[in-house]
Amino acid sequence: MTRTFEPGMPALRPAPxxxxxxxxxxxxHNNLSPRTTRQHLARWVLLGSALALLGLGSYEMYSVLALGGTTPLEYAMLGLFVSTFGWIALAAVSAVFGFVRQCSMLRKPTPHxxxxxxxxxxVLIPCYNEDPAHLAAAVEAMVNELTECGAQTWFDWVLLSDTRDPKRVLEEEHAVTLLRQRLGSKARIHYRRRRYNVDRKAGNVAEFCRHWGAHYDYLVVLDADSLMSAYTLTELVYRMEQDPEAxxxxxxxxLINGTSLIARLQQFANRVYGPVVGSGLACWTNPEGNFWGHNAIIRREAFMNAAGLPRLKGKAPFGGTIMSHDFVEAALLRRAGWKVIIADDLPGSYEECPPSIxxxxxxxxxxCQGNLQHIKVIGSKGLHWISRMHLLTGIMSYxxxxxxxxxxxxxxxxALQAQYIRPEYFGADFSLFPTWPRQDAPRAVRLFILTMFILFIPKxxxxxxxxISSRLRRGAGGFFRLCGSIVSEVxxxxxxxxxxxxxxxxxxASILLGRDSGWNPxxxxxxxxxxxxxxxxxxWHTLAGVLLALIxxxxxxxxxxWLSPAILGxxxxxxxxxxxxxxxxxxxxxKIGILRTPEETKQPRVVDLKDEVLPWYEHQVGATPSLQLQLDSAELVERHLSLTPDPALEEESSPFQANAALARVKLIDxxxxxxxxEWLNDTELSLILATPTLYRELVALPCRNRGAA
Structure with a gap:
């Protein structure tokens, strides 16, 4: 008798x-409570200080260039300097405010x-060709830590798959089955894989909201490499319920689990310099904060009513699907009168980073493509000016x-002009005295020192x-290792x-030439x-360095x-x-303790729990039966069908059916x-696995060639 399997998703509950x-x-619009005088003062003091610093730097640069008159090339240099100096000035002043705020938060938070x-x-976990063993281990670790504090029933866990690799699809289904078996009644595990990854991650989350979102009041969005402690998950829910305007x-x-040197470098910089930068950003942007696409909680009703993303006019890379959807969703939520808050005081939120340059x-x-698309969004009607600043910051970051x-x-x-081009001492206007081409060298040195100091203030x-914090210092390996780590990172x-x-x-340059980035795992x-x-x-990087050195x-x-740091790099x-x-x-x-972070010295509980179960999942997922073996098993066929949603749910957003039609022809023949x-390619096989009728046709085929003995 074939075993009955739990469906992948709960009952449909459509909502617009x-x-x-x-x-x-x-x-x-919702009408937010007015900001306090202290909040207004902090914002304008910070922005005013950044503007004053920009004015000082611009005046100094102009004074350097204008000593003997200013040429068009020098005006160009002044304009470029002002446009770049402004952003580092804002970052520096924000870091000062963030440092003061972080000093007041050095004590560990008191759990509510x-x-x-x-x-x-x-808890939504969109994934695209990710390692299912790591996904399953992360979910079990978070559920087990929630169980330790009695909050496991607060959350449902939903894996929203856009995976295209058929082998990964089977591994995901096996991992979900293992999760359900191991966790039992401790957690509700749901799984859904789309036939077509329309609008990428944002489209995946939006389709979930339209079909099943009404079951829930809040959505916690994680990335495939995210982890959150039980304290952070419960605190996010607590804060959302305490603030109905949020x-x-x-x-x-x-950042955690860095294995390569560049990953450890990012991890150390994120942990040591990141808090002052993040707190500084929170100081002047809250409650007009930003969204980074993951490790956040969202009020589901507000999100569905206010943050449905349009497609931009034109073709990619500037048109089509909004790739950096998170900034835009935050701006739309704030436009509709909802607070967007950066919780800079919450620990226990983790992710991983790329392992190479x-x-x-x-x-x-x-x-880069996603942020440059925001050029088409930044002028949208009704956005708060701070939301426009977030969009502009993203654009300028590239x-x-x-x-x-x-x-x-x-x-x-x-410099080359001064050496190789003969200066024009007497201009078109009559003058008894020559105009000597000069620049204020001592002032230029002072400006360079000022610029470097401002650039390094966050570090x-x-x-x-x-x-100054004994707890953080010990977590980074002590005074000498910390100093060695800082020097190494710089x-x-x-x-x-x-x-x-x-x-x-x-x-x-690639984007300006009209090239789309695609979507790679x-x-x-x-x-x-x-x-x-x-x-x-x-x-080309090496060639550019050689040319720069020769010039x-x-x-x-x-x-x-002066140029040696850039040339050598x-x-x-x-x-x-x-x-x-x-x-x-x-x-x-x-091993030697350089670039160590407190999370390495004392690993968070949720990371320990993941490390405990990960080898078991890697072994079990690695032994996932092949598709041929699964087609021979009535039980595994039934399991797959139970985890495959009705394709009619995607009919409106399906871009075309050509691949599905071709797959069916191959099945018939x-x-x-x-x-x-043998005939089906990965794209066609992926569609068959997501289409129950086609999958049943594949199962119905005989195991051997017709007419074979």
Missing amino acids: MPTQNLRHRPAA ELFRPKGHTA GLIQTIPR LDLAIRDRRW LSSPLWLALILVGITL ILGSLLFL LLSAAVAPIMMCIHCGAV QRRQDGTLPWLQLIYRHR AWSNSLALLA LILAVPLSALTGSLKIGAWFR ADSRQQAL
Whole structure:
């Protein structure tokens, strides 16, 4: 007798999620409680200080250039300097405010008494060709920690899959079955895989909301590599229920599990400098905060009523699906009168990071396209001006690299002009005295020192916070290891920075040329790549470094010395990429305690729980029966059908049916399952696994060729 399996999803409960019109302000608004005088004062003091700092830097630069009159090239340099200096000035002042706020939060948070929530929460985990063993281990770890404090019944867990790899699909289904068996009544585990990944992650979450969202009051959105402690999960629900005006509460995730050197570098920087930056951002943006797409809780009703994303006019990369959907969703929630809060005081929110420079480049290429799309969104009707600032900050985070590069090139051009082009001492106007081309060299040195100091303020203050806190200092390995870690991070980041600048410049250029980034799954652990691939991927970076060195050397040794950090980083791009992506070197740094974080010294409970169960899941998921074996098992066939939702749910959003039609033709023509599997490509097989009628046709085929003995 065939076993009966629990369906993948709960009963349908449809609800509308209207697409928002960016050209018209919505009719209805919530009226938020007015900000206090103290909140207004903090915001304007911070922004005023940043503007004053920008004014000082701009005046100093103008004074440097205007000593002997100002040329068009010098005006260009002044404009580029102002456009880049403004953002580092804002970051520096924000870091000062964040440092003060972090100093007041050095004591561990006092847990609230466990309460009984009125609402029910779904934890959504969108995934795309991810490792199912890690996903399952993470969910079990979070459920088990919630069970320890008696809050496991507050949450349903929903894996929203857009996986295209048929092998991964079978592994996901096996992992979900294992999770349900192990957790039993402790947790409700749901699973749904779409036939077509329309609108990517944002479309996946939106489709869940339209069909099943009405079952829930709140949505916690996690990434495939996210973890959250029980304290953080329950505290998010608590804060959402205590503040009926809150539409979204965003935590500041800490990076963990870094294995390669570049991952450890990001992890250390995020942990040491990230808190002062995050708290500074919270100081002047709350309750007009931002959303980073994961590790946040959302009021489901507000999200569905106010944050349905439109498609942008035109083709990709600037049109079509909004890729960096999170910034836009936060802006739309705030437009509709909901608070968007950055909870900078909440620990226990974790994620992982890319393991190599090239993996960073792949991720940043996608993020760059998404942020540049916001050029079409920033002028939308009714947005709060702080929401526009978030969008502008995202745009400038990628445009700043071409601006910095242009600033360097203009500076080099000025130096070459001074050496090779004969100056015009007497202009068109009659004068008895010549105009000498001059610049204020001492003032230029002072301006350089000021710029470097402002650029490094977040690092200085983050390091100071760790140095004055005995708990944080011990967590980073003690005073001497912490100092060694800071020096290592500064030197390695300085070496990698010119490579990333060129990568971002290339991404911006690619987007301006009309090239779409696509949607590729991320690597999570191993960042090693063959040397030939590294040479190919970094060939232009190395060439740019050589050319920059030759140009500087042809001018003067002084210019070569000034540009040496950028030149060395670019020339050594290939070995740096290999070094920073190496697991062995990352393990050596961990062994000697450099770039250590408090989460490494004392691992969070939820991470311990994941590490305990991960080997078991890796073994079990690794032994997932092949598709041929599953087709021979009536029980496994039934399990698969129970986890496959009705394809009619996606009919409205399905872009085309050509692949499904071709797959059916191949099934009709095939003499056996083996022949059908040989004919079908991965795209067609993925569609068959997501379409019950086609899957049943595949199951119905004989195991051997017709007419075979």
